[in-house]
Each structure stands twice: as structure tokens, then as C-alpha cells.
Amino acid sequence: MSKKKGTWGTEMNYVREVIRLHYELKKNRNEIAQSLGISHATVSRILGLAGERGVALLALGDAELKALMYPNPAGPKPSTTKAPIDFAHVVSELGRKSMTRALLYQEYAKANEGSAVYSYSNFCAQLRQYQQSHKVTMLLSHPPGEVCYLDYAGMTIPIYDAITGVVLFCAQILVATLAYSGYTYAEAQRAQSEECFVNGIVRALGFFGGVVATLVPDNLKAGVISHTKRVIRLSRAIVELAGYYRLWVDPTRVRRPRDKAKVEERVRAVQNWVLAPLRNEHFTSLATLNEAIAKGIDELNDRPFTKMTGSRTERFQTERAHLRPLPEVAFSYGRWLSLKVPPNYHLTIGEVSYSVPYVLVAKTVEVRITEGLVEIFHAGQRVGSHQRSYQTGEVVTDVAHLHPRHAAYLDSLSIETIVAKLVAIGPSVGALGDLLAGEPPLSEAKRRSLTRLLDLAHVHGAGELEAACHWALANNTTNLASVVSILETKVYLTGDQPRPPVSPIHDNLRHHDEFTNTEREA
Known part of the structure; x- marks a missing residue:
């Protein structure tokens, strides 16, 4: 005692x-x-x-x-004749901005003018006693696998340029803690942005190896748009994440740190035992910083409890069995855009154009952009998706999105279609077409050569072209210019060798004798 x-x-x-x-x-x-x-x-x-x-x-x-x-305890007896103080009103008013005890005491004294009032010091003493007697907290207990708290640490770690040594940015530290075991995860992020926050949650769930029933984040702008007594508006990405993992997101009340006392205590522990030892280190990337943090977090979780046996790692082994299994594919953060479909029914995102169904021209669609995928939605339904491209100026088109006339036109221009038409004219024309097409890749120059060969059938007739191509193949003159010359001279009718194309006469041509003269003018 x-x-x-x-x-x-x-x-x-x-x-x-x-x-x-x-x-x-x-x-x-x-x-x-x-x-x-x-x-x-x-x-x-x-x-x-x-x-x-x-x-x-x-x-x-x-x-x-x-x-x-103690029938007569020491100390002055409170006067029963003095004006009483409405402490509930005083405490409520103190919660308002710029309110002071001195101002409230003046209002109390003025409201009871003509009556005996307490002195300012007695007023403050009784106010402190009232506040202490009404300062009651509740100890919450959480079943295993029920709640995960999230918050950012106040302490940051600078990331330096490897060459100049200049500070590029200060890394933000996200801390996630399971309420039952206190098992903790932490990582460094570039900023407290929505993308960093969502991806941090995904990695935290992966670290825990399962999904909890409820996420309790702070009122971060990255995840909570607004939070009033009646309505909580979460960001679209957080709502998507909650639906993907089938969990409940319940942000803490505004300016109520006790709602997340568990993570507040773990944030202090992370700052004291993980971040503080790194204060003199020079990190040039988030990857190296996160490696150091991961090592410190493992040591922190293995640290024995001070008031009970075991550690948070040991207690987590019990909680692990109560976590729901993770999906086979982790959630992928997506950025949303609202765009109006132009007449060419291709949306320009960054420096790449992606097609949408032509029937949506002049309508507004929503686009979800992830690291590897571009998805288009209209009226709540997904109407198209493309693999995301990072090649500047590329046009990504899904054939199913094309207008029928545009699809027919493009089909007529395809090398496969042109070669099929050449084969239909005749076997020799088809064989020559195959030679002109050559091996992949099929370039625009090859397409133009095949198109010109097909046009010759319209100019000279299918029979003439078949005969000319047969003669060209037999005499191993398979370039397009030779076929044109054969059609013009109709050499396939006489059996003579085709004449080479005649060059036009003009002043820039020089006689071959000029190249045999070995003397040069000075």
C-alpha cells in the first residue's frame, strides 16, 4: 500500500x-x-x-x-448564495472558434449583474473540475479480422537526387494497423494522393494476407470528399475498392482522434522505432526507403508486449485465420474521365486515340484509365476496352466499333482482301500478288503495289492481266513496272522479250560517251 x-x-x-x-x-x-x-x-x-x-x-x-x-473538510465552502454556473453551456461554447474562458466569464458576470458571482480564478477552478469529471473514455474491443485502421504519419522522409543531392520530395508514410492484434504495416509514398492511398491499401491487405470486414481511415482528402453528421461521401476509387474487396469503409468522425486511438498509438511507434533510426540516412528512391521501413516494421511487430505475454506477430497468427481470402487479382486503381464522343468516335487520352462504338457519337461517356487498361462506360454499362498504349500518336481501333461503311472500306484496303481479289482474277495474277506482298510485315508500300496491280485489271481487263502476269512469271520479270510494260507492248502475244521502260528525253540527261572521257576540265 x-x-x-x-x-x-x-x-x-x-x-x-x-x-x-x-x-x-x-x-x-x-x-x-x-x-x-x-x-x-x-x-x-x-x-x-x-x-x-x-x-x-x-x-x-x-x-x-x-x-x-472529516465532518468539516479543509478548504473554503462553496457559497450557496452566488450565481450558479452553467458548465454545460460553457464547455459547449469553448468548442467554438476563438472562444476564451475570460470572455465566457465576462458574459457570466454580466448576465448575473447585481448578484454575487464567483471570482475568475474560482470560475476556472470549478470549470476544470467539471471537465475532469466529465472526461470519460470508452475502451473498445475488436474481434479478430474485424477492423483495420489507416492513417498517415506526421513525420516524413526526404528523397534526394542521386547526382545533385537536392531534395526531390518528402515521402509520406502510410500506416495500417489491425485492431485486434495491433499487427502493423507501413510504407513510404510520393504523396497523399488518391492513387497512392488506394494502392497503399491494396499493398497493406496483401501484407496481411487477407481482407478485413471494415476499413477505418482518417478523413483524408484522398479518400473522403465530405463528412457531415448525416452524409459521408467517399471518393469513387475508394467506393470501387470497397466493392471489389467486399468490405465496409467507415471514416472516423471529424476531429475525433480517439476514434482511431489504436492507429494513433501505432503511428507514434512507427515514428519512434522505425522512422527515427533512419533520420541520418540518405535515400535516393522510394524502393530503398521502403526496404528499410519493411525491416523496421518486422522488428516492431516482433517486439514483445509490455503488459502481456507474446508479441503482435504472435497475436496476428490468431487473427490471420479470421481474415477473408484475397481475390486472385489485386485491385487496380483507375482514374475516371467524362468525355464527349467526337464525330470520328475516337477519344484522345493523353497522346493516344481509342475507339468507342460509333453509335455513341455526340454522347458523353465515362472512361476508366488504369496502368494497363482503358475502359469506356455508357449508362452504367461497359461498351469498350483497350490495352493502354504509351506510343505517342497511336490510334487504337476495335473493328467492332466501326461504322459499317468504314469497316467495309478498311476491309477493301486490307492486303488480305486485295490478294484474295487478285487470286479470283487468275492463278498467275494471284501468284504475282503473293510475290509482291512478300514476307511480313505488310507495309503501306506493299498495299499500294497490290492495289495498282488490281487496278490494271480494270484498265486492261482480267484476261489481259492474267496473260501478262503469266508471261512475267515465266520470264522472271515480276516487278510491277515490267507488268505495265508487258501490258502496253502486249509482248505475250508475239513471244518477244519485253522492252525496258523508255525514259523521257530532257536537258538533264547526259550521253554515255561523256562518262568515258578521262580528261577533265580544270
Whole structure:
């Protein structure tokens, strides 16, 4: 038993011990005073007030025993004639911005002008006593696998440029804690943005190896659009994440840190035991910083409890069995855009154009952009998706999105279609077309050559073109210019060799004799 006097309750313990030692153990006043470390006079006063009732006083409560032992307690008696103070109103007003106790005391004194009022010091003393008596907190208990708290640490870690040594940015530290076991995850992020926050939650769930029933984040702008007493508006990405993992997101109340006391305590632990030891380190990337944080987090989770046996890692082994299994594919953060479909029914996102169904021209669609996918939605239904491209100027088109006339036109321009038409004209024309197409890749120049060969059938007729191509293949003159010359000279009718194309005569042509002269003018 402590021998330091404090509250009335502690003094009542002394009173009970004095009575017990004297009436039950028959100890004298000197022995009692020496045993309890109190004065002989105090022992005599207690026994005198106890009188004949003796041991019967041990059954009394503190209030009754106090009234008997201290009928006139020290200190000034509160005056019953002074104007009472409405402490509930005072405490409520103190919660308002720029409100002070001095102003509230002035209002109290003015409202009771003409009556006796308490002094300012007495006013403040009674206010403190009222606040302490109404300062009650509730200890919450959480079943395993039920709640995960999320918050950012106030402490940041600078990331330096590897060459110049200049600070590029200060990494933000996200902390996630399971309520039951206290098992903790932390990571460094570039900023407290929506994308970083959502991806951090995904990695935290992966670290825990399962899904909890409820996420309790702070009121971060990255996840909570607005939070009033009646309505909580979460960001679209957080709503998507909650639906994907089938969990409930319940942000803490505004300016109520006790709602997330568990993670507040873990944030302090992360700052003290993980981040503080890294204060003199020079990190040039988030990857190296997160490696150091991961090592510190493992040590923190393995640290033994101070008030009970085991560690958070050991306690987590019990909680792990209560977590729901993770989906096979982790959630992918997506950025949303609302765009109007132009007449060419291709949406420009960044520097790449993606097609949408042509029937949606002039209508507004929603686009979800992830790291590897572009999805288009209209009226709540997905109407198209493309693999995301990072090649500047590329046009990504789904053939199913094309207008029928546009699809037919593109089909007519395809090399496969042109070659099929050439084969239909005749076997020799088809064989020459295959030679002109050559091996993949099929370039635009090859397509133009095939198209020109097909046009020759319209100019000279299918039969003439088949004969010309047959003669060209037989004489191994398979370039397009030779076929044109064969059609013009109709050499396939006479059996003569085709004449080479004649170049036009103009002033820029030089005779071959000019190149045989070895003398040059100075």
C-alpha cells in the first residue's frame, strides 16, 4: 500500500487500515504510526473519531467514512448564495472558434449583474473540475479480422537526387494497423494522393494476407470528399475498392482522434522505432526507403508486449485465420474521365486515340484509365476496352466499333482482301500478288503495289492481266513496272522479250560517251 496521501479514497484506505490494525490485531498507536508511516497524532485522531463503533466502520463506503472522519473538510465552502454556473453551456461554447474562458466569464458576470458571482480564478477552478469529471473514455474491443485502421504519419522522409543531392520530395508514410492484434504495416509514398492511398491499401491487405470486414481511415482528402453528421461521401476509387474487396469503409468522425486511438498509438511507434533510426540516412528512391521501413516494421511487430505475454506477430497468427481470402487479382486503381464522343468516335487520352462504338457519337461517356487498361462506360454499362498504349500518336481501333461503311472500306484496303481479289482474277495474277506482298510485315508500300496491280485489271481487263502476269512469271520479270510494260507492248502475244521502260528525253540527261572521257576540265 502506498504511503503517499492523495485523494480522499487514499486517505480512507489509511483510515480503514488504522481501524483494522487497532481493533482486529490489537496494535497500539505507536506500532500503527510506525507501520503506516503517519504521525502518532493522526492515529489518535482517527481512533478517537471511530469511538466504540470500531470494526463496524470497515463496512462503510468512502463517502460515509469520509463524512464521519472529516465532518468539516479543509478548504473554503462553496457559497450557496452566488450565481450558479452553467458548465454545460460553457464547455459547449469553448468548442467554438476563438472562444476564451475570460470572455465566457465576462458574459457570466454580466448576465448575473447585481448578484454575487464567483471570482475568475474560482470560475476556472470549478470549470476544470467539471471537465475532469466529465472526461470519460470508452475502451473498445475488436474481434479478430474485424477492423483495420489507416492513417498517415506526421513525420516524413526526404528523397534526394542521386547526382545533385537536392531534395526531390518528402515521402509520406502510410500506416495500417489491425485492431485486434495491433499487427502493423507501413510504407513510404510520393504523396497523399488518391492513387497512392488506394494502392497503399491494396499493398497493406496483401501484407496481411487477407481482407478485413471494415476499413477505418482518417478523413483524408484522398479518400473522403465530405463528412457531415448525416452524409459521408467517399471518393469513387475508394467506393470501387470497397466493392471489389467486399468490405465496409467507415471514416472516423471529424476531429475525433480517439476514434482511431489504436492507429494513433501505432503511428507514434512507427515514428519512434522505425522512422527515427533512419533520420541520418540518405535515400535516393522510394524502393530503398521502403526496404528499410519493411525491416523496421518486422522488428516492431516482433517486439514483445509490455503488459502481456507474446508479441503482435504472435497475436496476428490468431487473427490471420479470421481474415477473408484475397481475390486472385489485386485491385487496380483507375482514374475516371467524362468525355464527349467526337464525330470520328475516337477519344484522345493523353497522346493516344481509342475507339468507342460509333453509335455513341455526340454522347458523353465515362472512361476508366488504369496502368494497363482503358475502359469506356455508357449508362452504367461497359461498351469498350483497350490495352493502354504509351506510343505517342497511336490510334487504337476495335473493328467492332466501326461504322459499317468504314469497316467495309478498311476491309477493301486490307492486303488480305486485295490478294484474295487478285487470286479470283487468275492463278498467275494471284501468284504475282503473293510475290509482291512478300514476307511480313505488310507495309503501306506493299498495299499500294497490290492495289495498282488490281487496278490494271480494270484498265486492261482480267484476261489481259492474267496473260501478262503469266508471261512475267515465266520470264522472271515480276516487278510491277515490267507488268505495265508487258501490258502496253502486249509482248505475250508475239513471244518477244519485253522492252525496258523508255525514259523521257530532257536537258538533264547526259550521253554515255561523256562518262568515258578521262580528261577533265580544270
